[in-house]
Amino acid sequence: MRSTRMSTEPPLLAIEALTIAFAGAGGETRAVEAVSLALGRGRSLGLVGESGAGKSQLALAVPGLTPRGARVAGSIRFDGEELIGAPAATLRRLRGARIGTVFQDPAAALAPHLTIGTQLGEVLAAHALGRGRAARRAALAMLERVRVPDAAARLGQYPHELSGGLKQRVMLAIALIGRPALVVADEPTTALDVTVEAGILELLAELVRAEGTALLLVSHDLAVVAGLCDEIAVLYAGRVVEQGPARAVLAAPAHPYTAGLLAARLTLDSPLDAPVPAIPGGAPGAGPRPPGCGFAPRCRRAQARCRAAPPPLAAQGAARVACYLPLAAGEAP
Amino acid sequence: MRLAWPARASLVLLALVLVLALAGPALSPWHAEQLDWQRMAVPPGLDAGHWLGTDRLGRDLFVRTLAGVRVSLAIAGLATVVSLVLGVGYGAIAGYAGGRVDALMMRAVDVFYSLPYVFFVILLTVVLERRPATVFVAIGAVGWLTMARVVRGEARRLREREFIEAAVAAGVPAPAILWRHVVPNLAGPVLVYATLTVPALILLESFLSFLGLGVQEPAASLGNLLAQGAQEMESAPWMLLVPCSFLVATVLALGFLGEGLRDALDPHEH
């Protein structure tokens, strides 16, 4: 078990006051608002939140996959290099070779008209990591590494001939074949069946452990993040509301939203005689948001100052919470 | 709806053409079939109000061309409306019904499509004689076919969407589903296609009239004006250029408008 003491070396990924905003009919929507995060070499961070929280936008900004037309402010430093505003050539150099990306829907992310072998080879060729025979050998080795059965035959197959789980393994292979220092995984198992999910998660865990790859994982499923990540950052309405060691945060959440999310989750042990503890109201939609804490409209504990100005992230035990009235350990939201 | 500037400019141009076609003749002292014995085959100029010149028989080209534009637009416009009603109805039913009904209906369309068109028009002319109605039937008979195909494709796609299933599950009868859910959701592609049909039909009418199968003298249509103009091309080029310019401008403008509509409507839908 990796220790959680603060590393003295500079983080591999340092995100500083990142804001991503989209212009819309009703005004600007801040998908990500002034988020600062750091990820050390070989460490894993899970971004958790519901739809509209901004977690995917945040994660995909790292390989520079923010949609056109978005206003991006702040800084993303990868291994000392600034990525925001970096020339296309820089991003191209990093993508695939140093930053790997795993997308949510493998059926959509894999090119339907190219064989698996060709797609793996594309990454290698793009970064001068091998061509021809050497590339084929590397591709084969990678497929075996991600435990695709009958790997040699698969190289010549097209994505539609593979099941969902296999496609996702291929995506992992493509993301990792360049031996990147960082892998960004955006909801990698959400589109998969639950009996296949466990295998993919375990594979991902093993691969990053073996290579010492850093992992930035996005998921709406707290359990997925808990099982895989050292640290967790909970996002709501574009802001980080709680952040810290995954086990600690999930065992004793300090932010009412985190606690509410945990309580609302149905598990195999949930009581059967009481209504499911739900968070009232709904997540904020597009458009400008009211001042103050994003969660205030839904929070039972909200006070005047919560609505006036957004709370800053402040230390609370081993974690950091953005709340004026954080929960004490074990307190219900 | 945000239309690209070529589409907006085209809209303005079309409006101008329409206004001109309707009100223009009032500006000129001449009528479309009036013969000016003194000024036959006169080039465009300010002389005696023949601003765009006259043809071989001394008829004012400005007024005559505008008359031609009216006729061509009327025929094409009316035929488009017919093709809309027929094509949408036919295509929606075929696409929604699916299975054998669909197959049968679309095979019929395929058969119609494969008929040699010019022979068909000649046959029609023999049967119905040379009347404006004949031209209209000839064009209408073809216009609806492609519309039906386009609509059938869209209807087939719509059938798979969940809100149609929800309506079926609620017990809504098929005709009501077609009318309330299928047809309104076809509006986008249909509108775009209709806008592109009009220029196609104008060209078709011109083609027929050029061949002598369409609108007959002394009535004017862009097609027979082009036919006459083509004969006089070397000696009196304006006789060709004037109707040609109007034809090209109108068809281009409709084309741009159709494309603009498609771009404006499609991304909204998805």
Place this chain on the structure above:
Amino acid sequence: MTALAALESLVVEFRGAGRSLRALDGVSLEIAAGESLGVVGESGSGKSTLARALLGLTRPDGGRALYRGADLATLAGDARRRLRRELAIVFQNPAASFDPRRTIGESVGEPLTVHAPALGRAARAAEVAALLERTGLDPALAARRPHELSGGQCQRAAIARAMITRPELVVCDEAVSALDVSVQAQIVNLLLELGRERTLAYLFISHNLAVVRRIASRVLVLYRGRVVEVAPRAALFATPRHPYTRLLLDSVPAFAGPSPAALRVPPETASPFERARGCVFAGRCPHAEARCRERAPALEAVAPGHAVACLRWREGVAAPGA
């Protein structure tokens, strides 16, 4: 007592390009009035086809779909209309189940135009408003279009539409799967309340075991078109008898990480176009023997209300860590 709705050895096949796919291969089930039956299955299990067959939206290729004892294929006219009134469905994708060109009010009220045509426009609007309120929506939303509502709001409207004809049975086809966790909780509560208030029967289809457990009193597990286990809730979750059920239980993501037992089971490699000669799960089952591949096991009674289709169920193949 006749069950409210039932499937008898239902077979549904999809044919195309020379091959055929058996979405449902001899499925039988019964739902009593006021009962909640959960159907658990992953992709390829045939669960959506099952929902449509029960509603009479899909013609079976074998077996029968029954409602109040009558074969759905034989129903016509008034009887068919009654079926549509008493059975309702809520789909997975909230916005997609609404016509994008019509307002929410029009869509929610549409079933009334078919089943209560005598109601005037005003009366219908009043019904719609009442139901929107009951499902936790502001009645003013009736004037909006689906794309203006959030996923949770759309799903509430879908439930309102399903309930407006006062049905006896509501099929929920992955009705909460596309929703955020906090919204899922709200919708689950709403479904439970409405079920109690109106004595509704539910057929609740989901791949999420935890959600099925909360809503259903009896659970049926589907795999590749066949029923592998059916049991009362407590029994299914405490003492499952089928290795696939055990795999499902083990696969639910837990904070401690993926379960080693779940990881031992390989993914399915057989094509959906191949019809399994023996047990459908034999290709993956850690306990499969030669006889499992030869003979398809029939559903055997384990206890009252609990049946399993496994040749080795007595040997404890579904015990934890087996």
